[in-house]
Amino acid sequence: MTITMLKPSDQGAPWYRMEAAAGGTAADVYIYDMIDSWWGISASTFVRDLEALDVETINLRVNSPGGSVYDGVAIMNALHRHPANVIATVDGLAASAASFIIQAADEVVMGRGTELMIHEASSIGWGNAADMLEMAAHLDRLSGTIAGIYAERAGGTAEEWRTAMQAETWYTADEAVKAGLADRVDGKTAEPDAKNRFDLSVFAHAGRRNAPAPAVNTSHERRPGLSLTNGSPLATAAHMVAKTIPTPPAEPKDNTNPQEKGTDTMSEALTQGLRERLGIPAAANLDDAGLLAAVDEALAEQEVTPAPAAAAPGTVVLDAAQYDDLVSNAAQGREARQQQLTDNRTAMVNAAVEDGRIAPARREHWVNALAADPGMAETLAGLEKGLVPVDAVGYVGGIAESTDEDRSYNHIFPKES
Known part of the structure; x- marks a missing residue:
């Protein structure tokens, strides 16, 4: 077995290790501590080591109280990009940043x-x-993006998940699966050394036994994976992280201009080629300045007015007015098409509400889902009619609205994400 394990840095011990057999098809990756470059190893080192794993399967084992949001997003994106099949197993605790890192896995298993x-x-x-x-304002945007990641993978809406985040929600293994944050619970008992061994006093409830029942506890439809398309929560998070990373200095510009200071003189081949084209005998002793003067003289003698370039076969030449009109018509066509698509999505959702496939309260959710992923139309069409009573019979259950006082925090020290 070939083991790659990071040595402790000057600032602290490593929070992860990677194990892979030489020539094997699988690797084990352990995240077993707080994720924070200030106290240990940076996420960039983790990402570099992860990208070096040439395997078909990555078994990600997690027991972490979380840590830096930005490091967590970088790790999540790296796992999402890796071509291997990623199976994340929670061995003890997946809190804070660790809870959304595992959402990038192809399968999430709760021990x-x-x-x-x-x-x-x-x-x-x-x-x-x-x-x-x-x-x-920055933390508010970041929390909203993370809520979108939970909604994209676990179902529900970003608003529901934001409410659960504001309440600092703890889930047992079974509750995590029911909420859509994990796929299944492993029947085996967690290893003794994988139990929570962290100081959780920084959190409001410090563990599930001290916390109320989850605020989001409906059975969500867990989705197959996250998306990096423009506008998706994962892409937004990646963009927010990228803005915090300093841009490296540009590479020095190649100094190839012969008039710049410190450059080499004109090559012998170029000089000889100019002499031949200008008809300058080899015996003529000309320096660079004299050669350039000969070029200027030759150009001045030509006085040729260039003819308009002929259009290539199949090319249509338009004047400015025709081009502007074409662009305007194309823009109007795109707008009409977008409106047509919007109307079609709305009609599909209205039809689903009318025949009882979805509840009226989910109308906006499905319209947005169809806009983000047209493939959801097949899912919507496949729902059984009459699942939801069409006649109004009242509403029971759901998420209790919280007051600002209910969602407030009374901590002396802010929590680290």
Whole structure:
């Protein structure tokens, strides 16, 4: 067995290790501590080692209280990009950033007796009122994006997941599967050393036994995977992380201009070629300045007015007015097509509501789902008619609305995501 294990850095011990047999088709990746480059190894090192794994299957084992949101997003994107089949197994705890890292896996397995926790992004800040307002707005955007990731993979809406995050929701293994955050529970009991061994006092409830029942506890339809298409939560998160990474300095410009300082003189082959084309005998002793003067003289003698270039076969030449009119008509056509698609999606959802395939309250959700993924039309069409009573009979269940006071936090120190 060939084992790749990071050595402790000057700042702390590693929070992950990777094991792969030489020539094997599978690798084991362990995330078994707080994910934070300040205390240990940076996510960039993890991503580099992950990309070096040339295997068909990655078994990701997780027991982590979370850590840096940005490191977590980078790890999630790296797992999503890797061509291997990724199976994530929670061995003890998948909290905070660890809870959305595992959503990039092709399958998420909860070990028996394990827990999962989601909450709002948080940070420690310093500065004046304007700085704090900017930090608050940034954390709000980041939390909304993470809520979208849960919704994209687990079903439900981003608003539902944001409510659960604001309440700092803890899930048992079975509750995580029921909520759509995991695919199944492993029947085996978790290993003794994989049990939670972290100081969870920084959190509001410090474990499922101290927390209320999950706020989002409906049976969601877990989806096959995350998407990196433009506008998806995962793509948005990746873009937010990319903006925080300093842009490396540009490579030095190749110094190939013969008039720039420090460049080599004109090559012998180029000089000889110019002499031949200008009819300058080899015996004539001309330096670079004299050769350039000969070029200028030859150009001045030609005084040839270039003829308009003939259009290539199959090319249609338009004047400016015709081109502008064509562009305008194309834009109008695109707008009409988009409106047609929007009307079609709305009609499909209205029809599903009318024949009882979906509830009226899910109308907007399905319209948005069809806009993001046209393939959802097949799923919608496959729902059995009459699942939802068409006649209004009242509403029971769902998510209890919370007041601002219910969602408030009373902590002296902010939580680390």
